[in-house]
Amino acid sequence: MSAADTLLAVPRAKRLRGNVPVGTILAGIVVAAVIAAALVPGLFTHLDPEEAVLGSVFQPPSAAHPFGTDHLGRDVASRVVHGARYSLLIGVGAALLSLLIGTLLGLLSVYLPFGLDRLVQRGVDILLAFPELLLALLIIAVLGRGPVNTLIAVGLAGAAGYARLVRSQVLSARLSGYAEQAKVLGESPLRVVASRVLPNIARPIVVLATIGVGTSILSASGLSFLGLGVAPPTPEWGALLSEGRSYLSTAPWASVFPATAIALSVVSITVLGRSLQARLTKGTGA
Amino acid sequence: MSTRTTSSTTATAATAEAAATKVTDGHRQADPTAVPADERTSAEAHEQAPVVSVRGLTVTFPERSDRLVVDDVSFDVHPGEIVAIVGRSGSGKSVTARSLIGLAGSGAVVTADRLDLEGEHVLALDEGAWRSVRGRRVGFVLQDALTSLDPLRRIGDEVGEALGRLPANDRRDRVEAALRRAGIVDPEVRSRQYAHQLSGGLRQRALIASAIVNDPRLLVADEPTTALDVTVQRHVLELLRGLAAEGRGVLLITHDLAVVAQFASRVLVMQNGRVGESGTVEDVLANPSDAYTRRLLAAIPSEHNRGRRLSVAPDEIDAAEIDSAEIDAAEIDAAEIDAAEIDAAEGPNVPRPTDVPGESGAPASAQTPTRSTGGEGSVAPATADAPAEAPATAGAPEASDTRKGSVASARANAGSSDGAADASGGDTTAPAALAKPSGTTGDLAPLLVVDDATVVFPGPRGSRRRALDGVSIRIAPGETLGVVGESGSGKSTLGRAVLGLQRLDAGSVELFGAPWSALPERRRRPLRRRVQVISQDPLGSFDPRLTVGQLIDQPLRLGPRRAAAERRAEAVRLLGLVDLDGDLLGERPGRLSGGQRQRVSIAQALASDPELLVADEPVSALDVLTQAQVLDLLVELQARVGLAMLFISHDLGVVQHLTHRIAVMKDGRIVETGPVDEVFDRPRHPYTVELFDAVPRIGTRPSPAT
Amino acid sequence: SGTATGEDAAAGQPVEGGVLQVALGNDTNIINPHLTGSSVTATITRDVVDSLVSQDVDNSIHPWLATEWDVNEANTEYTFTLRDDVTFSDGEKLDAAAVKQNFDFVLDPANNSTYARSLLGPVAAVEAPDATTVVIRYDESFAPLLQGLSLSYLGIQSPAFLTSGGDLSTNAVGSGPFTLESFAPGQGSKLTKRDDYNWGPGHLAHTGPAHLDGIEYRYLPESSTRLGALQSGQVQAIDSVPPADAATLGSNEKITVDVYQNPGVPYSLQLNTTRAPFDDVKVRQAFQTGVDIDAAIEATLFGTVETATGPLSSHTEFADADADGSWKNQPDRANTLLDEAGWTERNADGIRTKNGSPLTVTLSYDEGYTGQTNANLLQALQSEYRKIGIDLVLDSVDAGTQSARTEAGDYDAIAYFFVRAEADILRTVYGSASVGTGNGSRVTTLDPLLDEAVGATPERRAELYTQVQREVIDQAYSVPLYVPNYQVAHTSELQGLAWATNAKPLFYNAWLTNGS
Amino acid sequence: MLRQVGRRLLELVLVLWGAATITFIAVKSIPGDPVAIISGGENIVDAEQRAVVTAAYGLDQPLIVQYLRYLGRAFTGDIGESYAFRSPVVEVIGEAIVPTLQLALTGFVLAILIATVTALLTSGARPGVRFLASGTELVLLSTPVYWIGIILLLVFSFWLGWFPVVGADGPGSLVLPALALSLPLAAIISQVMRDGIEHALDQPFALTVRSRGVGEIGLRVRHALRHSLLAVSTIAGTMLGGVLTGSILTETVFGRPGIGQITLLGISSRDMPLILGLVVLSALLYSLINLVIDLGYALIDPRIRDGVPA
Numbered sequence A: 001m002s003a004a005d006t007l008l009a010v011p012r013a014k015r016l017r018g019n020v021p022v023g024t025i026l027a028g029i030v031v032a033a034v035i036a037a038a039l040v041p042g043l044f045t046h047l048d049p050e051e052a053v054l055g056s057v058f059q060p061p062s063a064a065h066p067f068g069t070d071h072l073g074r075d076v077a078s079r080v081v082h083g084a085r086y087s088l089l090i091g092v093g094a095a096l097l098s099l100l101i102g103t104l105l106g107l108l109s110v111y112l113p114f115g116l117d118r119l120v121q122r123g124v125d126i127l128l129a130f131p132e133l134l135l136a137l138l139i140i141a142v143l144g145r146g147p148v149n150t151l152i153a154v155g156l157a158g159a160a161g162y163a164r165l166v167r168s169q170v171l172s173a174r175l176s177g178y179a180e181q182a183k184v185l186g187e188s189p190l191r192v193v194a195s196r197v198l199p200n201i202a203r204p205i206v207v208l209a210t211i212g213v214g215t216s217i218l219s220a221s222g223l224s225f226l227g228l229g230v231a232p233p234t235p236e237w238g239a240l241l242s243e244g245r246s247y248l249s250t251a252p253w254a255s256v257f258p259a260t261a262i263a264l265s266v267v268s269i270t271v272l273g274r275s276l277q278a279r280l281t282k283g284t285g286a
Numbered sequence B: 001m002s003t004r005t006t007s008s009t010t011a012t013a014a015t016a017e018a019a020a021t022k023v024t025d026g027h028r029q030a031d032p033t034a035v036p037a038d039e040r041t042s043a044e045a046h047e048q049a050p051v052v053s054v055r056g057l058t059v060t061f062p063e064r065s066d067r068l069v070v071d072d073v074s075f076d077v078h079p080g081e082i083v084a085i086v087g088r089s090g091s092g093k094s095v096t097a098r099s100l101i102g103l104a105g106s107g108a109v110v111t112a113d114r115l116d117l118e119g120e121h122v123l124a125l126d127e128g129a130w131r132s133v134r135g136r137r138v139g140f141v142l143q144d145a146l147t148s149l150d151p152l153r154r155i156g157d158e159v160g161e162a163l164g165r166l167p168a169n170d171r172r173d174r175v176e177a178a179l180r181r182a183g184i185v186d187p188e189v190r191s192r193q194y195a196h197q198l199s200g201g202l203r204q205r206a207l208i209a210s211a212i213v214n215d216p217r218l219l220v221a222d223e224p225t226t227a228l229d230v231t232v233q234r235h236v237l238e239l240l241r242g243l244a245a246e247g248r249g250v251l252l253i254t255h256d257l258a259v260v261a262q263f264a265s266r267v268l269v270m271q272n273g274r275v276g277e278s279g280t281v282e283d284v285l286a287n288p289s290d291a292y293t294r295r296l297l298a299a300i301p302s303e304h305n306r307g308r309r310l311s312v313a314p315d316e317i318d319a320a321e322i323d324s325a326e327i328d329a330a331e332i333d334a335a336e337i338d339a340a341e342i343d344a345a346e347g348p349n350v351p352r353p354t355d356v357p358g359e360s361g362a363p364a365s366a367q368t369p370t371r372s373t374g375g376e377g378s379v380a381p382a383t384a385d386a387p388a389e390a391p392a393t394a395g396a397p398e399a400s401d402t403r404k405g406s407v408a409s410a411r412a413n414a415g416s417s418d419g420a421a422d423a424s425g426g427d428t429t430a431p432a433a434l435a436k437p438s439g440t441t442g443d444l445a446p447l448l449v450v451d452d453a454t455v456v457f458p459g460p461r462g463s464r465r466r467a468l469d470g471v472s473i474r475i476a477p478g479e480t481l482g483v484v485g486e487s488g489s490g491k492s493t494l495g496r497a498v499l500g501l502q503r504l505d506a507g508s509v510e511l512f513g514a515p516w517s518a519l520p521e522r523r524r525r526p527l528r529r530r531v532q533v534i535s536q537d538p539l540g541s542f543d544p545r546l547t548v549g550q551l552i553d554q555p556l557r558l559g560p561r562r563a564a565a566e567r568r569a570e571a572v573r574l575l576g577l578v579d580l581d582g583d584l585l586g587e588r589p590g591r592l593s594g595g596q597r598q599r600v601s602i603a604q605a606l607a608s609d610p611e612l613l614v615a616d617e618p619v620s621a622l623d624v625l626t627q628a629q630v631l632d633l634l635v636e637l638q639a640r641v642g643l644a645m646l647f648i649s650h651d652l653g654v655v656q657h658l659t660h661r662i663a664v665m666k667d668g669r670i671v672e673t674g675p676v677d678e679v680f681d682r683p684r685h686p687y688t689v690e691l692f693d694a695v696p697r698i699g700t701r702p703s704p705a706t
Numbered sequence C: 001s002g003t004a005t006g007e008d009a010a011a012g013q014p015v016e017g018g019v020l021q022v023a024l025g026n027d028t029n030i031i032n033p034h035l036t037g038s039s040v041t042a043t044i045t046r047d048v049v050d051s052l053v054s055q056d057v058d059n060s061i062h063p064w065l066a067t068e069w070d071v072n073e074a075n076t077e078y079t080f081t082l083r084d085d086v087t088f089s090d091g092e093k094l095d096a097a098a099v100k101q102n103f104d105f106v107l108d109p110a111n112n113s114t115y116a117r118s119l120l121g122p123v124a125a126v127e128a129p130d131a132t133t134v135v136i137r138y139d140e141s142f143a144p145l146l147q148g149l150s151l152s153y154l155g156i157q158s159p160a161f162l163t164s165g166g167d168l169s170t171n172a173v174g175s176g177p178f179t180l181e182s183f184a185p186g187q188g189s190k191l192t193k194r195d196d197y198n199w200g201p202g203h204l205a206h207t208g209p210a211h212l213d214g215i216e217y218r219y220l221p222e223s224s225t226r227l228g229a230l231q232s233g234q235v236q237a238i239d240s241v242p243p244a245d246a247a248t249l250g251s252n253e254k255i256t257v258d259v260y261q262n263p264g265v266p267y268s269l270q271l272n273t274t275r276a277p278f279d280d281v282k283v284r285q286a287f288q289t290g291v292d293i294d295a296a297i298e299a300t301l302f303g304t305v306e307t308a309t310g311p312l313s314s315h316t317e318f319a320d321a322d323a324d325g326s327w328k329n330q331p332d333r334a335n336t337l338l339d340e341a342g343w344t345e346r347n348a349d350g351i352r353t354k355n356g357s358p359l360t361v362t363l364s365y366d367e368g369y370t371g372q373t374n375a376n377l378l379q380a381l382q383s384e385y386r387k388i389g390i391d392l393v394l395d396s397v398d399a400g401t402q403s404a405r406t407e408a409g410d411y412d413a414i415a416y417f418f419v420r421a422e423a424d425i426l427r428t429v430y431g432s433a434s435v436g437t438g439n440g441s442r443v444t445t446l447d448p449l450l451d452e453a454v455g456a457t458p459e460r461r462a463e464l465y466t467q468v469q470r471e472v473i474d475q476a477y478s479v480p481l482y483v484p485n486y487q488v489a490h491t492s493e494l495q496g497l498a499w500a501t502n503a504k505p506l507f508y509n510a511w512l513t514n515g516s
Numbered sequence D: 001m002l003r004q005v006g007r008r009l010l011e012l013v014l015v016l017w018g019a020a021t022i023t024f025i026a027v028k029s030i031p032g033d034p035v036a037i038i039s040g041g042e043n044i045v046d047a048e049q050r051a052v053v054t055a056a057y058g059l060d061q062p063l064i065v066q067y068l069r070y071l072g073r074a075f076t077g078d079i080g081e082s083y084a085f086r087s088p089v090v091e092v093i094g095e096a097i098v099p100t101l102q103l104a105l106t107g108f109v110l111a112i113l114i115a116t117v118t119a120l121l122t123s124g125a126r127p128g129v130r131f132l133a134s135g136t137e138l139v140l141l142s143t144p145v146y147w148i149g150i151i152l153l154l155v156f157s158f159w160l161g162w163f164p165v166v167g168a169d170g171p172g173s174l175v176l177p178a179l180a181l182s183l184p185l186a187a188i189i190s191q192v193m194r195d196g197i198e199h200a201l202d203q204p205f206a207l208t209v210r211s212r213g214v215g216e217i218g219l220r221v222r223h224a225l226r227h228s229l230l231a232v233s234t235i236a237g238t239m240l241g242g243v244l245t246g247s248i249l250t251e252t253v254f255g256r257p258g259i260g261q262i263t264l265l266g267i268s269s270r271d272m273p274l275i276l277g278l279v280v281l282s283a284l285l286y287s288l289i290n291l292v293i294d295l296g297y298a299l300i301d302p303r304i305r306d307g308v309p310a
């Protein structure tokens, strides 16, 4: 499922009005915590996420190890905290990459001259015909594993969806009254794109990118689950969940906490994205 | 059929007074004194019991605000009569109507002393009981026919929906019968079609069919003709009249006083949820006791008030209300013109306007200027001493040189930035009289020449549609050409072609004596400043991110190099020109009212200092009072800035009010063109005749079908 | 749980009937044992194809399809006498021509029978002088043949099937106690009993038809799923028991965990001797001896495996009886060795450096093949090695990349094991012929010893192999970790489970207590 | 009409060709030795064997020749033999697609059912109910699908023992995987659907319908639902495309055979013909689904049938 498709699924802004404030604040707190953990993990934990303590494997949650320890005696809490950096890096990076490539392709598919626009369009069609996961798997197979490669794979795989959305936004912005009005006023086409079309499609795209961060985190965790994402011992959340799931019956905490971290972050990011959308649409009075 | 007594006017006046008292008291309950009076009246007047009887209806939406959306409304609808509710947008007309079927809206709190359908109190019905009222005892035709039919279902299914469970055959028969009764000639075919396959008029008929399929005693029609062409509108209204004649009560909601004048027997004028005035149509229109009603009447544009202000400042009216003996000339002027329209052949009970030209300051009822006979400057200069410096010129200068002079001076005037800067407040500046070209445009090189323009669009399923088919027009400097015609006749396409937004498949557009449509966009761009547009939907033409100031700055930046402060000053000046406050510069257009938006749009267009303005239905989205303000502004600009305009509208009154010449379009062709009065008075083409005939006019009330 | 037993101490009398459900943790794409080296294929087809000979858990060879055989002195000529009453499940009769056809098929490179062909060795000719006699000839001595013949890879399949021209990879037709009813990659296989079977392997008492009506193998890759399936009784047996759960399972009375220690080369780190840092024997020795391997194994495999003591697991024939693993866990010695080798400085992370570059060891592994448990062990070791200043980098790649790297020598260490009851496996792992593929240490110095051993007498072979094993440890070509085992966890309903020597369960003899 | 069909076909061929080309380039740039894979993965391949295999699979040819040959053969419908399975790709895929289709379609139908019921029940409901519904949906959308699968397994198969987990046979074994697959999908669809229903309920025709005495249920089922289907079919179409390969995760958790499994295997073993086959399959499916969506639109919306903008 692509970020673009999720966006389509986003309920129209006004729907959420009733429960935005509390939810948004909570979501903001969660996202802030995740960002803090990514930047300064030391705020939350002092244990080394990669240090195996062979004497203390599978300790249930306790004061010393709030989330317990895993199959190598590593502190799960510390791994989850340190994992925020990788998951967030991948999520944000992949979303940005998708956004960049998608916007570029979307613009090119509208504005390139000499029929090249249609060429780009067909190219996007071809990319769309690849299921995202398959594309990501292929890219990983070519590039190898690792956080950066996962980022690239998820980002590239998602780009086509963004391109489609950007294209439709550009098209409708170009046909919009204000773009036409700018033309009547005598603005040059390039200026119309730069100062009318782009800024106006920026809103939905910013929302898309925000929600895209969440979806990218999910996609990356899927790759890790298949053993093709980030390689251990890097504590990316998907990898943690993937490792931990083998011990679900012995040590549920090794997988439950990473799973919760993923779900909670993605929910919060999505909630933020939606309230952002709500605010952006409200601001225009449309 | 329906007869009225003079006492009904008194009764309503009493109600209105009572209501006014109540508001000052802050109470919401219906004033008991108001009701018996009306009841007595109806008991006397109607031998039959009313199908619906409402007393003291109040509706609030407590979740939204404490405002009384409907405030103490009382009325009856008797079998066989059409009762109209008029009022501007948001005055509570629809909510009132919807309350009759228990659908006032989600979260609505409805109270009433009485809400009786055929004698049964229905207010306290539960949802299930309401359902058996809807569609069975009350047929409801909602506002906006074009979207009131489920586009995904067949007409037959829609119409038959109110029937409940029935054998398929019976159902089909009854659906077809209803369609036929609604004036659809081929119900077998139509019932299998979808809404989009029907024209607007047919859709409205289908909707009416779905409302009467169960043969309800009351039919409520909420603005049944708003989106329709005048010709279609007329047919639909005739149909309603026929249905009433069959013995139904019809509650007709509209904002068009002309429709009321022509089709209703009684009318309620609503304002802010309250009934400002009610009574027989003749009484209310001819002798409006309520200031608001008078404003509404005054705002209707037509030939007769051309060159004069349509909008009357509310304070003038308030002043008038305080002392009705000293009625201001300005409003009387408006009232008298409309009164003049009321056909002399009306029933004997109606107070009749005389055929004597009125004198200024005379009481409204006595004011009856002669109907214009088409001569220039025939409008009586009835308002010489009006406080609003209303049309100071009775007749337009006839000589072409004078006209030239007037254009020149107007442009010069516009050029000096302070010349118009003080144009604020509707009553300080008088719009100049319409400079009327006297058919001698030949001596001036035309600004715009459209020659044999043809535009072909690909239609559905590979078909091709000629939106423009060999259209030729020309507009001289300072001249306003009105373009009228039914929907889809190619008016907008013509406008877009003139703006250089629509490629021509054949023919040419020349602007300012040079090729235009033949130029590549690159070479058109420097000339674009000289031809500007005001659109029907100003909001859509504004970049939603920009403030009013930025919007106006947009063309200024593209013009001659100027410092930011200078441009700002210019923006303020332009806002002043359109009668807006400079404070609005920082506002976003989304938060402005419709009239304000349209003014901003005009200011933006003027910022380029254009010579030609294309106005595509610039007022059709506005309610009649706002429309009046914008039209006044345009008239003023015509004179002061000497703008030439291509004015597109489907509203003949508006066109007549504002333009010098008109072109009538049908199916992409111009079927008739000429000076506005000439065409209006002596239409030659049958389509023009039909078009003009269909326009409901106050005073052209045909005798009701009995 | 227990170690290898030839045959479960059968509690009570066998019950006839019932279909056994087995969940396997790995899958195979190809079910024809001639065409693949997949151990899953070997497991499943062990009950479908019969071999010429069978091998008991004590490594002794017994008759099966061959009633007797004769090997010449030089180990260059093997003559087999076949049973004459055996039929394939498609009705074809087993005879010498059929056997010859099987081996010729395997030997033809076009058939891509890579693994089976390597088991046959450098065959000069296969002959079928009469209907019940098969002769296999070599130009040079080849001792390991009999053990190879006992594996299902060289099981005899119906010649009619082999020449049918159909899709050979999705079917196998043999003379075994079960016939392969269906096979679906990614899903599993179904076996049904042959009622007329009467030629069971010589090392088992039972030779008649199988007790079970059928066996259904299902592929359940998720260990938690597999385990759950067993615990909830949806299957009666699973393999690849997750070590972490083995203990819990052991305490469950209804479930038995049977373990068979794999013969062959233990799971080992093979150190690339051709490039730095492991071109320096001192670094290799330090790496081999510097950390507490056994502790890491204990922690990550929860005591479910035996730790390795030498290059061959202890019950492989010719395993060095004196190997005791005493080379392990000598951090002081390792530190001295590293100091001597010049890795004296340490960087901020505590990693030793030499001329400014850190002591990094890249271990390239294919996660699919390696599996979660081994990956855990490697991570545990990584953590341990850091203590003596070695940065063990775990580079997880996919199978294709891994094979390319192995080929090109682009690694410092790789980890794998080989299952083979025959010490000749040492030639694959340390012989120059397989440098780049099997020989991860890329050593060529052991060739004379290994080549001589292939055709030598048992006594000489024992000598030679012992010498090889000692050298592998002394020169630190390898760091043996643990002896992989094959674990079958099964409910108490399943009885009579036996083992084939390549550590595969044999269900021929098994039964379900509740029958059908 | 004929021209339309022709254009669509041409587009399809173009997309297929593009997808196949990209895949060819990608797979050829995956490092590793295809011969080793062809020869059975873990095995040791000697030089003689290598030569035979290399020649047999044309791997000794220049890449461009391999590419052209592949295209040429693909054009005649022969997409080759899988390295890993040593069977024709068509057969391998044909076999794997059955369980995947079963899973995907069941999951999809289930998702639509769940979504329809929740959307109908919660559209326009009280804020509390709506919050609960949309909150649940959000959580389902934000939880990794495989984790949902594992939890379902744990609860319904291992603890409660309601459903078997193993394998792919019998309808019982389909329940949990289909449910796992359908939950996130249902979450999305029900959001879109509820939104569509509420949007439809806001439209003038809804009031008209009410004014005919039709009850809330009738209004929703007969009118609003159908309107929401327009939006739903767009998203559901793109989802369905994703479901087929998205089942990789579900298949892995539930140990089901199918396209997901062979995709993973194909990629990890550089099984070029198989991957190409899979890509061509998904491109075909993508085009097919788009076609079906377009047809579906036309079926739902008569305006589209007539080529009139809605």
Ligand SMILES: Nc1ncnc2c1ncn2[C@@H]1O[C@H](COP(=O)(O)OP(=O)(O)OP(=O)(O)O)[C@@H](O)[C@H]1O
Pocket: B061, B064, B069, B087, B088, B089, B090, B091, B092, B093, B094, B095, B096, B104, B105, B106, B107, B143, B255
């Ligand atoms: N469901 C509702 N909830 C809250 N406020 C409502 C609702 N329906 C109508 N209103 C408010 O009630 C007032 C009257 O609305 P109504 O639709 O009756 O006006 P109207 O006279 O029919 O106007 P128009 O000519 O534009 O149709 C408006 O201010 C509107 O915002």
Ligand SMILES: Nc1ncnc2c1ncn2[C@@H]1O[C@H](COP(=O)(O)OP(=O)(O)OP(=O)(O)O)[C@@H](O)[C@H]1O
Pocket: B457, B458, B459, B465, B466, B467, B485, B486, B487, B488, B489, B490, B491, B492, B493, B494, B650
């Ligand atoms: N971009 C377009 N593509 C195809 N057909 C078009 C396009 N624009 C207009 N048309 C068609 O051309 C015809 C003329 O349209 P136009 O908008 O000029 O009519 P109009 O007179 O302005 O009608 P209205 O009063 O409804 O605004 C119509 O039939 C319309 O459907």
Ligand SMILES: [Mg+2]
Pocket: B093, B094, B095, B143, B222
């Ligand atoms: Mg209304």
Ligand SMILES: [Mg+2]
Pocket: B491, B492, B493
């Ligand atoms: Mg138009």
